[in-house]
Amino acid sequence: MxxxxxxxxxxxxxxxxxxxxxxxxxxxxxxxxxxxxxxxxxxxxxxxxxxxxxxxxxxxxxxxxxxxxxxxxxxxxxxxxxxxxxxxxxxxxxxxxxxxxxxxxxIPQKKPIYIALQNTDQAVVLAEQMQYFSFRPELQRTPQDLVSSLQQRHPAAIVLDHNFGREGMGLEIAAQIQQQRETPLPVIFTWAGTPPSLKEQIQAQRSGSIAFMNETNVHALISKLETRLDCTPPQPQKVLVVDDSRTQSVHAQNILNKAGMITRVVNEPLQLLEVLHDFVPDIVLMDMYMPDCNGMELARIIRQQPEYFHLPIIYVSGEEDRDRQLAAMAEGGDDFLTKPVSPAHLVTTIRNRVDRARQLQQLIARDSLTGLLNHTHLQEALQQAISAADGQTPVSFAMIDIDHFKQVNDQYGHPVGDNVIRNLSLFLRQSLRKSDPIGRYGGEEFAVVLVDADLEQAAAVMDKIRKNFSCLTHDQQDLNITFSCGVSEWQGQSVSELIAEADKALYRAKDSGRNQVCTASSHK
Incomplete structure (x- = not known):
């Protein structure tokens, strides 16, 4: 029950x-x-x-x-x-x-992911690895099995050989599946041997393809699924409307609220910097001509603040002179919309600009190899977690170091070492909650902020991850890797002290034989 x-x-x-x-x-x-x-x-x-x-x-x-x-x-x-x-x-x-x-x-199991590969052995390898990432794979050995399974239950996604059964049959099956659905079913098409032609890739796109990947690149496949099936709702877009006309600003606010966006209105332009700091918008929607100052002057001032250098600015004005519009954009604006602007045009422009700005911010804040937070931004996330906890909720910090990583690079080469790093980052993302910030601290070191977890709970979580990660194989070479971990809990100390405690616990884990989790000695 x-x-x-x-x-x-x-x-x-x-x-x-x-x-x-x-x-x-x-x-x-x-x-x-x-x-x-x-x-x-x-x-x-x-x-x-x-x-x-x-x-x-x-x-x-x-x-x-x-x-x-x-x-x-x-x-x-x-x-x-x-x-x-x-x-x-x-x-x-x-x-x-x-x-x-x-x-x-x-906790009920997730929807299954159907795996339909021509190479059964490779399908088994993929299914085994997926289970460690909390996915629920189900093997489909023939086209008839796949069709029958789809009639009984729709999966979360399908990993499908484009030549499943015979040449091109996987593409045909996917096309038939999508014709029977109102919303497309995510399909990752795979290939082995010869890469697909452009014609096959176009056909795959029309059949709901979210990727066309080499079937032997197991963890890249898993990473694509992890990203595609993440159901965490995105943060709402925040728009700052700067316009001295209350009528115009309220009209814009109503349009944007209806699109699900959070807005703040500034009718007194000289209050802009104060509101920027308080509201922290994703984008600024600004009139060109206002009393006391104009939009171009405000844009220049915004751009002089380092923290707002990449903040998108869109002018919305009745100015129709193209030269003046271009001059305004040269002063820090990203786009110029001429009034009257249709609601659909306004909303679409803002969404696109904010999406691109967020993607850029992600690139700035994240490590290029793993996609995890970089050293600086992880420390900021730790400070924010401590501030949000306000002494009412436990916060723990874990430092992770891959065991004998130099030997991996020396024996298998740096490309394999990079794959191990990517695999651990993916495994951490899948094993932890989306609310737990994860970062690459440097080299083969990682760190995790565990919110609402005391020292004992955090150590138990990390030990379970350690055990499961040791079962993974890497780079198709039956290579198993382990890691050591040190955990500390925030109890009023500074961020640097909290990190130092976890670091000491990590070195104690390594000195004690590696492949284990140790807690900060100050808590024993």
Whole structure:
């Protein structure tokens, strides 16, 4: 019975996240709001029967907010911020570090991933490795098996040889699958031997392809699945509207709120820097001509602040002179929209600019080899976690070092060593919650911030990861790698002291024979 209601709870959480994402595209219509409210009501009932008090309370808070939104009208800024916070919390409620180990038995398995490769041995290798990354692979040995399985249950994704059964048959099967679905099913097509032609790649795109990869590149395949199936809701886009006209700024705010964006309005341009620091927007939407100063002057001042150098700025003005528009953009603007601007044009422009800016920020903040946070940004994430905890929630820090890594590079070569580093980074992302910042500290060293986990819980989490990682094989050479780990817990010390304690525990783990987790001695 518990398993049944646990499945219902997790399913309702995912459905609520999907419906919330769709709401702006459905223009906050009455039927869309009603469908979301009914889904939240189901969550409350299922959570009550299962005894999932956290889900139940989040559901009640969310339903209360939805009841105050008039059909056809969008949520205001305050409501949007609160709802997004609840949605983020719901997305993180599957299993926490503070849960009992017995809780894992109550978490339902994910949808399966069908593996249909012509090379059965390679399919078995892929399936074995996927299990260590918390995926649920199911082998399909023939085209008939795949079609039959799809009729019984749709998977989360398919890994499909484009020549499964015979030449080109995998592409044909995928095309038939997609014709029967309203939303495309994610398919990773694979090849072995000869790379696919451009014509085959185009055909694969038309059949729902999210990638076309070499089937022997096992961990690259797993990484692609991990990225594609991540259901964590994105942070809402934040727009700062700078316009001395209250009428114009409120109009823009209503359009952007309806698109699910959080907005802040500045009608007094001289207050801009103060609001920038407080609001931390993803983009600035600015009028050209205002009293006391103009948009070009403000753009120059924004660009003089290092922290806002990459902040997108879009001018929205009635100025139609093309030369003046270009001159304004030369002063730090990224785009120029001439009033009147259609709501669809405004929203699409902002979304595209913010998406690109976030991607750029990710490149700046993350290590190029692994995609994890770099040294500097991981320390910032640790400081933010400590500040957010405010002494009420435990925060632990783990330092990880790959054992005998120099020998791996010397014996197998640096490309294999790079693969080991990438594999560990992927394994950490899959094994930890999305709310736990992970970084590459340098070389073969990694670090993790474990929120809502005390020293004992954090050590248990890292030890489980250590054991599972040691079972992975790397680079098709039956190469197994282990790591050592040191863990410390924040108890009022500085960030540098907390890191130093974890570092000492790590060296004690290495001195004691490696392939183990040690905790900071100050806590013993």
């Amino acid at each position: 518990k398993q049944h209601f646990s499945h219902r709870v997790i399913h309702q959480v995912r459905q609520i996240i999907d419906l919330w994402r769709q709401l702006p595209q459905r223009n906050w219509q009455k039927d869309a709001l009603t469908e979301l409210s009914l889904s939240v009501d189901k969550l409350i009932r299922y959570a009550g029967r299962f005894g999932a008090t956290r889900h139940q309370q989040l559901g009640k808070d969310l339903l209360q907010l939805l009841m105050h939104i008039a059909p056809g009208e969008c949520a205001d800024n305050t409501q949007l911020q609160t709802i997004n916070r609840i949605i983020q919390n719901l997305s993180q409620t599957a299993l926490r570090h503070t849960d009992s180990p017995d809780a894992t038995a109550l």
